[in-house]
Amino acid sequence: MKQLIRLTVNDREYEVGVDPNTTLVDLLRGHLGLTGTKKGCDLGDCGACTVLLDGKAVNSCLVLAVQAGDRTVQTIEGLETAQGLHPLQQAFIEKGAIQCGFCSSGMILSAKELLDRSPHPAEPEIRRAISGNLCRCTGYQKIIEAIKDAAR
Amino acid sequence: MILPKFEFHEPTSISDACELMARHRGEARLLAGGTDLLVNMKKKVLNPKRLVSLGRIPELTQVERSNGTLWIGAGATVSAIAASAMVARDASALGLGARALGTPLIRNLATIGGNIGSARPAADLPPALIVYGAVLVLRSVAGERRLPIGEFFKGPGLTAAHEDELIAAVVIQVPAGYAGAGYLNLGVRKAQDCNIVNVASYLELDGRAEVIRAARVALGSVGPTPLRSPSAEAVLIGQKPTEALFDLAADAAQRDCMPILDFRGSAEYRRDMVGVLARRTLTMALAEARSRN
Ligand SMILES: Cc1cc2nc3c(=O)[nH]c(=O)nc-3n(C[C@H](O)[C@H](O)[C@H](O)COP(=O)(O)OP(=O)(O)OC[C@H]3O[C@@H](n4cnc5c(N)ncnc54)[C@H](O)[C@@H]3O)c2cc1C
Ligand code: FES
Ligand code: FES
Numbered sequence: 001m002k003q004l005i006r007l008t009v010n011d012r013e014y015e016v017g018v019d020p021n022t023t024l025v026d027l028l029r030g031h032l033g034l035t036g037t038k039k040g041c042d043l044g045d046c047g048a049c050t051v052l053l054d055g056k057a058v059n060s061c062l063v064l065a066v067q068a069g070d071r072t073v074q075t076i077e078g079l080e081t082a083q084g085l086h087p088l089q090q091a092f093i094e095k096g097a098i099q100c101g102f103c104s105s106g107m108i109l110s111a112k113e114l115l116d117r118s119p120h121p122a123e124p125e126i127r128r129a130i131s132g133n134l135c136r137c138t139g140y141q142k143i144i145e146a147i148k149d150a151a152r
Numbered sequence: 153m154i155l156p157k158f159e160f161h162e163p164t165s166i167s168d169a170c171e172l173m174a175r176h177r178g179e180a181r182l183l184a185g186g187t188d189l190l191v192n193m194k195k196k197v198l199n200p201k202r203l204v205s206l207g208r209i210p211e212l213t214q215v216e217r218s219n220g221t222l223w224i225g226a227g228a229t230v231s232a233i234a235a236s237a238m239v240a241r242d243a244s245a246l247g248l249g250a251r252a253l254g255t256p257l258i259r260n261l262a263t264i265g266g267n268i269g270s271a272r273p274a275a276d277l278p279p280a281l282i283v284y285g286a287v288l289v290l291r292s293v294a295g296e297r298r299l300p301i302g303e304f305f306k307g308p309g310l311t312a313a314h315e316d317e318l319i320a321a322v323v324i325q326v327p328a329g330y331a332g333a334g335y336l337n338l339g340v341r342k343a344q345d346c347n348i349v350n351v352a353s354y355l356e357l358d359g360r361a362e363v364i365r366a367a368r369v370a371l372g373s374v375g376p377t378p379l380r381s382p383s384a385e386a387v388l389i390g391q392k393p394t395e396a397l398f399d400l401a402a403d404a405a406q407r408d409c410m411p412i413l414d415f416r417g418s419a420e421y422r423r424d425m426v427g428v429l430a431r432r433t434l435t436m437a438l439a440e441a442r443s444r445n
Contacts, residue, residue, distance in 0.1 A: 003160065020160035020203070023190075042153040043191050047257055056231070056260040062186050063261065066160055067207055110256065132255025 005069035010078030018065040025049040027065035036076035047133030050106035057113040076105035088150045097146035099137040111147045153194040159202040173316040174293040185261035188270040222324040226265025242326045245280035245333035274373040279352035282370040292317040305377035329445045330357040334436025351429035355437040374409035381408040398434045405430040
């Protein structure tokens with residue numbers, strides 16, 4: 001039986017009916033059309049599905065949509081403002097930290113959680129913060145440089 | 153990967169959760185962070201008819217210290233435990249276990265109750281909890297009972313909890329002066345990895361005379377449950393802490409484990425690493441004990 005939930009995604013309120021076995025990543029991508037969040041392994045291993053749930057970076061493939069009811073979700077689509085791209089997004093472009101882009105939403109959101117909590121992190125802190133996000137093409141060095149750049 | 157269908161409940165108090173678990177005894181499972189359970193459901197290892205979520209029960213997430221005990225609600229996330237200054241000071245080995253678990257993304261979801269409840273032999277939090285002598289507060293409609301964590305694990309995925317019982321909290325007696333602990337885990341990578349071996353040690357010294365009054369060593373990933381090492385503990389108690397003594401204790405710990413061979417490592421390698429990690433965690437425990445007086 002579908003359950004009616006209310007949640008805030010990128011500052012917009014939604015009211016949706018979901019089956020209990022729908023995951024948050026499927027709600028975002030399939031029902032709300034927010035396909036910037038990627039789905040790789042669907043098992044918590046790759047971090048492609050990373051979103052911020054009440055400000056904390058989590059694997060949205062391991063959260064039920066119903067568990068996100070009455071909570072606040074931020075996805076990659078919510079980072080750009082009227083002033084333009086988020087400094088992290090800009091730095092990823094400038095430092096060549098994106099190739100196929102499949103890991104980028106997750107990388108950027110993990111980095112955002114870090115910078116929100118610790119605006120000038122040391123490199124080991126950056127490496128730790130993205131240790132749940134796998135990249136199969138760029139290599140991590142440029143990603144780390146981009147995050148350092150955004151923190152400057 | 154499609155999750156099997158289930159009925160979903162979200163109680164807002166521990167007693168309502170107990171009520172639901174009793175009413176649906178045998179067909180309901182507790183859902184905390186979901187990082188173990190949802191993976192098992194996606195892989196079709198488990199197929200519960202109902203899930204009772206603990207995610208909206210504020211009384212389950214408390215972490216507080218009173219009268220020399222540390223009370224950690226079962227719903228406390230691993231990241232909250234990793235970040236807690238109180239845990240770092242009063243139960244440092246637990247803090248190390250929390251920092252070693254999974255990835256930042258997993259730690260933001262995973263709970264201490266789920267780490268214990270899943271009863272994985274390689275789990276990161278049980279060894280430290282065992283050496284601190286932690287006690288589990290179990291709740292059901294029948295009331296509350298307390299069980300030392302060492303009596304809780306019965307085998308991979310198997311526990312002493314009744315079908316309708318939940319872990320409400322973990323209670324640790326804050327170690328006295330001249331007591332300390334250490335925890336180390338060995339995997340193939342630093343993050344996102346299942347442990348090959350993980351060990352926690354605890355030492356309590358007899359004040360300045362520096363005789364070991366109490367010693368506990370717990371070994372993970374080398375048996376069907378986390379194991380105490382009675383032989384290592386017997387070697388240590390009543391002696392002065394020296395490197396030579398820790399070598400003897402490490403050898404004894406190797407005799408108490410029952411490692412298996414799998415793709416992560418051979419049984420021989422695991423047994424050797426039990427010795428290495430036992431020696432190193434004893435050294436950590438001694439350093440902390442000397443600094444806490
Ligand atoms: C990518 C990945 C990496 C991981 N790495 C590690 C690691 O390095 N170290 C490690 O130890 N684990 C690891 N895990 C396993 C898992 O994340 C942890 O065991 C976690 O602590 C489980 O907690 P949870 O709250 O998510 O539990 P859930 O998945 O919600 O529950 C797990 C089990 O415990 C039961 N349960 C939950 N809460 C309670 C309660 N209060 N009382 C009684 N029973 C309860 C549930 O019914 C279920 O059977 C990893 C998992 C993933 C997906
Ligand atoms: S899709 Fe969620 S972690 Fe891989
Ligand atoms: S850019 Fe392709 S996976 Fe990272």
